[in-house]
């Protein structure tokens with residue numbers, strides 16, 4: 001596969017076109033069509049949860065949130081390939097993957113409400129919390145991979161990063177370490193064309209981000225990240241390669257963030273409506289939908305019914321997060337200093353007084 005799709009020769013892994021049709025010279029992965037139906041359901045659920053997360057934030061019920069809209073195929077494909085013993089090391093824009101790994105949606109909401117309990121993932125022991133310091137998570141991914149190898153344990157690690165993250169020192173250190181030690185890590189670069197407002201062309205002079213892997217002796221694939229079949233094929237291949245003891249793989253998944261960077265960002269200030277329009281034709285959900293419709297496995301009425309069910313489920317999970325969201329005043333002050341310095345003690349007393357005053361007004 002590395003030969004057929006050599007990124008240094010400008011090759012990109014792509015199986016279906018923008019209308020969900022099999023491309024000439026390509027073959028569908030050998031899996032039952034029903035599995036694509038399941039994948040479609042997973043992508044749709046993640047999309048619904050994501051859209052509603054943005055609206056909860058707009059209602060003032062949650063803090064800053066990074067929308068996944070348009071990127072769902074990548075983490076969904078990883079979820080399809082994932083095995084229980086594998087480790088998932090996220091950045092912060094891989095909701096479908098966290099859910100595939102066993103995260104409960106209310107935990108995700110709790111995290112974005114600022115409650116640390118949301119990072120515990122009680123049913124997902126091999127899922128790390130979101131990582132906001134860009135690319136720092138990849139060092140953890142490399143370390144976990146090395147540990148699996150050293151302790152002769154099964155499984156691989158999926159380490160996520162964005163295009164901007166590939167300019168960070170941590171990215172290079174992690175790749176160097178994983179390459180030298182042949183750690184079973186699959187580095188997944190979600191190239192969504194922008195790092196906040198910085199476009200991909202200004203991010204790096206490298207012809208592809210996949211090429212950065214090759215620089216470290218890590219074989220790489222450049223994949224159409226909006227083609228779930230291509231992503232599935234690439235991740236499955238990479239998993240087998242890494243698990244067989246051959247070392248890491250880097251996958252550059254070419255995609256587009258259709259929403260804002262976060263709910264605090266306004267993308268109209270740095271990208272054009274034409275660009276958004278162009279990429280909307282490549283929407284991963286649309287493409288799989290078109291494939292499934294052509295196979296008579298999907299129709300509009302079924303999708304509408306599912307979306308209604310998903311809306312209720314997301315609402316239920318969000319209410320659960322709201323009920324669980326209880327932060328005691330002490331928790332804000334307790335964990336940094338053994339003894340609270342006077343200026344913080346003053347703030348704490350002031351805030352306690354404010355809370356008493358507020359209580360008295362009820």
Ligand SMILES: Cc1ncc(C[n+]2csc(CCOP(=O)(O)OP(=O)(O)O)c2C)c(N)n1
Pocket residue numbers: 093132133134161162163164165166190192194195196257261
């Ligand atoms: C070390 C570090 N520097 C800067 C930031 C501020 N920051 C948050 S997101 C972001 C851009 C990340 O872009 P990219 O890696 O392409 O991922 P994307 O957000 O597009 O998924 C930056 C610079 C940060 N969180 N951490």
